[in-house]
Amino acid sequence: PGGTYAYFVTIAADGTPVFPYAMGREYYGTPAGGNVNSITEPVTLLFEGGAEKGSSIDAIQTGNDEITLTWKAVEGGSYQLETSPSLRGGSWKTTLSSVNPEQDKLVVDDKTVALSRNFYRVKKAAVAPYDDSGFVDNNIFTTTYTFRFPANLPLPENINSLTVGAQEVSLANISSYDRSTGIVTLCFNSTTLPDGDHQAVINSTHISENFFSIGGQKNILLLIIDDWGIDASPFDNPTGIALPKLPNMDALVRRGLRFTRCHSQPLCSPTRATILTGRHPFEHTVGNPSNSSILPTSELTLPEIFTAQNSRFGMAAYGKWHLGGTANAPSVRGGWPEFAGIRRGGVTNYTLWDKLENGTTTEDVTSYTTTDQVNEGTDFIVSQGTNPWFLWMAFNAPHTPFHSPPSNLAPVGGYSTSGSSNSDQYIRALEALDTEIGRLLTVVDLNRTNVIVIGDNGTPGQVVQAPFGNGHAKGDLYQGGIHVPLFAVGPDIRITGTTDKLVHCVDLFSTILDLGGIDGNAATAGFSTHSQSLLPIFHGTDTASRCVIAEKFGDNNGNGRALISDVYPDYKLIIFGDKDDISDTPIFELYNLPSDANEQTNLLLSPLSNEAQSAYDHLLAKDLALGGGYSDSPAGSFDTIYIELPNRTGPTSPPNNLSVNPTAIIIDGQSASFVAREDSSGTAQRYWVKCSLTPGTGGPFTSATVTFPNNPNTGGARSFNSTQIIANP
Template sequence: MHRSFPLVLTLLSSLVSGHADPLVTSWQIGISGQYARIYGTDADEAAGNYATTWNRGQGVQELPTYAGVSEVAVTTTDVYVRATGLAGHIMGPWYGNEARTNLFGNWPSNRALLYRIPRNPGNPPTSKQATGLGRIGLFVDGVAMFDSRDAFSYDTSAGEDERPRSGAGINGDDVWNRDAYVNEGVTFDRGNAHQAGGTHHYHANPPGLRHLLGDSVDYDPDTNRYTENFNGHHSPILGWVRDGYPVYGPYGYSDPDDPASPVARMRSGYRARSITQRTRLPAHAARLQGFTPAGDTAEYVLPDGTGGTEDLRGPGVTPGAGSQYEIGHYIEDYEYLGDVGQVPGVEFDLDEHNGRFCVTPDFPEGTYAYFVSIEADGTPKFPYNIGPSYFGNPTASTATTIPAGAEIVFEGGPESRLSSGSISTGQQSGDVTVTWSVVEGGSYLVERSADLEDWQVIPALSEDRTLIARDPGALQENSRQFYRSRLIEVAPFDENGFDIDLTLGPSGGNNILLLILDDWGIDWSPLDSPGNARVPDMPNLQFLAANGLHFTNACAQATCSPTRATILTGRHPFRHGIGSPAGASLPETEFTLPEAFESAASGYALFSIGKWHLGGGVDGARSRGGWPSFAGAAANLTDYWAWDKIVDGTTTPVTDTYATTDQVDDALDFIRDQPGGTPWFCWVGFHAPHTPIHAPPPGLLPADTSPTASNRDRFEQMLEALDTEIGRLLQDVDLAQTNILLVGDNGTPNNLLQAPFSNGHGKGTLYEGGTRVTLVATGPDVPARGTNDNPVQVADLYPTILSLAGIDVSRVAPAGTIIDGRDLYPALAGGQVSGCTVSEAFGNGISSPGRAIREGDFKLLVLDDPADSLDIPSFELYNIVDDPDEQNELLSQAGGPDAGQEAAYQSLLAKNQALGGGFGEVPGVDRSVTLSFQLQSPNAQGQNVPPLINANNGNIVRPRAITVGGAAATWDESINGTGTAASRIDATGAPDRFWITFNFDPVAAGFDQAGREGPHPVTVTFPGAGGTTRVYSAVSSYNYTP
């Protein structure tokens, strides 16, 4: 029979329900949490191949970002809206010509907009203000609203239009202004939008937005086409103009005062003029431009503009078929019907601003409202969104901050709430499937419970904006089940302009205990190698794993000091500089874990115990590590019963206490001394089982242990004694309030190595036997149980520990600090983590320096000394899953790597190069890239970019110098097929005076180094008159991307 059960799912209203102001409630929030996406080309559109990252012209989106509105806030006087300015429908493709062969120069990008709109428009002025260029309002999806012009106009003196890249000497009069839809419509996408720079905007009817709002527009996703299909309903609010009045879609009540009247398409108050010459302005333009009208026209007479029939011009020349500028080319080609004797409300509906006073579903008492103008088939109709002037006072503007005390009524983007929960069950199987609409790029923890007390993590898959959790046989276990879900991680995205506070991980307040075991590889771990002949008895380790999460693919550095420095900083060895234990000295400039706790004012008590081994003498743990308190040894021990102990800079000889016991004693004293309610973080760096190999105190060993002189026996006993002491420590730890992380610092020494590794692949090497370690996590903030097979690394412990303490490292680390580690909290919560792992070995005492990178099943060894500029690197590739001892090198196998292995090799090579650090660089290799940049014109001296050909002498104009961030570039000095400089072409290869194309080696310039990625200005020097030079800057900068 069919069983029913409750679904626990909190669905909150996206906007505060108490607000009745349409300016607050009309924003299109249904797309919030969705990535912005584009079709770059017609081919992409036909294949349905949208992109969430892109780069063209001034539209650079290197990381995904969220479409639409991300925040709405309200004060008594204003509404504040945060938005990326990117539409929720798929944008693009854009072309620069009718044949659709030349891509439009700029694609959109996140505008990081904060916009303020007045809640009370006030009294409309008698003297109306022209709309002007740029943003004249905001659509409800956060996209900019532009007016009907395209920013260019007729130049009477030149006898032609100013247009993009007109060059010197052509400057429009701003009297006859070009119509954007007519002149630039070819560059619009299917949603009637394109870009100015990177600013995506609508000039006219936005069908993509209207479809999302249910405003009489159908959409075919297979063709990415929109079709007008009137549904009989009043249009919704599409946007808000700077004067605080709404813009509706094209449909309103036929009687402006009667909501019961039929809904009809609003009739524009403009029509094309019946003129044969453009010698007089229409009355509405004359009024707006300040010319005195005579009758119903303006006494503003233009020159007739004759200049040759081969170049017919608009003003002053009879328009008509065959004319370059037919009627409609300029917005002054339209006349307002109220100026020519027609009656509003009878022969047309909308005034010269393209609005009217009327009642609407949102304003039942009436308001002034603008309406979008279209033909019956949806074709945009002049004046499109609003007329050439505002009805009210245009006081809305961009803002820098939301005022203190403002009420936040909506938060979206990555902060969007779970919604649209649904559930389905299998009647026979008892399977349950639960789905949610979620944040794109988010990772979620899904749990189920039969009693709302004991919760169990179940697998879940998030794809695009849908989270699916399948729970096989759940109803066979219990007929009553509850499900809950929460966001635990958001993938990296372009956060520019967002004001987010995502509490994704623990809120902090629980204790943190880090246990580091020295020289303990997975071959001596009962968790990782239970079938080995020699397996130490470690019941406390197994207790932690049974009550937590065991990472089966964890890697450390090849030796102890690099691992400790990596955990302490979250950075790879090539960044913190410690590649071996010999002379290891952590730079004081590194931002360490305890410094992050202190910077965050976390309230945690901090203590480091045991092995330091990172330099700085007796005070190194404080001066270099940032620990407020330390008790332990500066480096390795020579005797576990006789050693020099440092306590906060003071050295005292120890002659009567076993080192492992002393370290646990110190940890217990620290824990017991903490006042109630004070959380603590304790780092315990055990020396065991590092040399000297010895027989531990018998009282710490299993009862049946026999004396032995074998190093292997004693190594096993050292691990068992260590486990006993860990058990003693755990007895005094409140496990309900303490998160515990246990990890090895490197692999087993070669003389003690056992299966699955062979001699020569142990400690000090980059092979698995030298870097694979056991990692276990347990505690109140680790709901996951069992194993996790994701490759993880010791660098990940830095952000993970901070996350467990409720600290966001991005908010406390110094600006520019690169943290290589990944927060493992999503895995601790039952999810997955992705990315590659990195181990490095270099410096004194390292016989085979290099780097190991693992991703998925494959691992690349880059055997190279980055400090030796003449060292020729060698490479080894292994499938770690099939070949854990790395005996079958794939690059040198007979026949070479297969297609899958070659793809993995190339991917890992690219990751190695992107990481930087100098590993794998072949001396003398050219790493140049070809770059194309658009130049600003004019330059700082007001000079325009030189033409391709000098008009005075016919010489080809070539650059004299090109620099990127001050570093010299090279360029093609030859002449192309059009007889112009080969370097003066755009990205498509077309000759263009305003573009420069050149070659540049960013690695040789040092831009691959941390903190030097950019942005870097691009400058081009051209020869000037009389031996002078002229220097121009590019409109955008160069950022190094590996």
């Protein structure tokens, strides 16, 4: 600001840009010669000044009732001369209406001077168009667009071909080129491209991850289905005992891409907050659906970003809010310009409920909730006309209370169940929901709309079915609580069928921003989001390393964190503990999911294989790097440590003879001294070891290994990983 900026380009004698084009911080070539302090050869001045250059008086000459004034001006500008007899209340009048400077000098003669004193000023009225010959041909460069490629692009001098769609693009039209990040900005003629999405391709092998779209922005429709785990999905669990008929969603699945390894949070409120913010529960603080779990106003949400970016998308949310706050919370906390639905987690009666609409509550609404929500959605879509829109449909069906939905919402051939059991009613509620989703889709142009469907958490425990059960359902960190259906269909979903990519509901945040054409990194600067866009998966170009994080806290039941990483995709670590209680001792469980879908065998109760140990170490490191306090042992300096061992019998169990002492105790890499075979109450115990560390060694402690002499009968090794560590200050 206030300075002079020079930008240099390289051109041929005829003015055509040549390599390396823009000369900035990077120079491709070998510089030669020394410093240049003056120009000795003849110089032709083509232009001086700039459009924002101010006007200042340069010279004044008078004589014979004539005055000649010279101002410094902008070459190519057009000025008007104004005069006034006084600066105090005098009126300015235009003496000359159009004066053009010679290069950067504006000279005017006033031969009408009749007063002994006069005041003059000039105003710049216009600037002529710049001569851009040799640089920009408006018939060629109609569009400038930034493409994102995988990193490590070829050197500019090694580019042999460059296309956008089927159009050849001259190398001279590269506006910026960053090999390391893969960010390339091109100028090209978009008028010759047909409607659709077009990738940029370099040397036939380097293909952009994003597309240049013609024909307007695509709509975004997000459908969130309450309490729907994969066990209740006919697409994910085709051999299930009791499954609903979902013909409308089935049509979407057949047309789109289904994810076989999608995960959510274990409860509905944390999932909604996670999608809205792109952050994990320990960051957005919504850990459960209680009254104290309220989405903070300090969180940055999807609709707030769309609004801040001056997006053209119309936006609305209908259905279930369930993120706390007052009646205007969907607007104040969520950023939604339009909301209608239910404020809390569910209704007591699907046909007698209180409806919240933009801060106003209407009591005792008698329309079926799912039908009412779809009515709102269809009205909104129709009202948008040809404008792009983003619609968040968060259904509360098939959440409890279990009920029999209206008969007119049955699929063709009738409901698949007629009984009164919880399972029968749950299935019918899903089938009625599918019917209403079909009605919503009648006003949706699937050629112009990207549709994403996801379950918000696992199936309720009352109706959960194989492969889950035995308490592993909604509300749990086990797979029955977090493994949910996810599928997507639309013009930006270019891969169809199924994918086993490991994804999480948090990834919908950046996915929706990408679908809306918003730079998520720039829009969320200052916020530590953990969302990885699904767009590369939609396009078949994904190479990202992905990790699932599920959390629950503040519920006094099953609090903790679960982690799955695609580095060791078969393994899952669960850390049960209260992240906010410094006296709490975490409990660790490790499972092999392909062989133990319902997580019944904690691998940490037996010696780990090399692979399992590596997976455990990797996932524990992920947890520690993420933070949040789940794996922290009680704070403080510790003298005495109690280690619980796997509770099992047989030749590979801890010695039954309590006089057999360990030969080695290692706690987080530190050697501890054996004290006794007893628990923290002082009771002699086969499965507990009391030991000591140097006072002040501190914590937290995450793992321990206790080794006893080999079994005297079999010679087998007896080394055990801890299942619990209790540290006493």
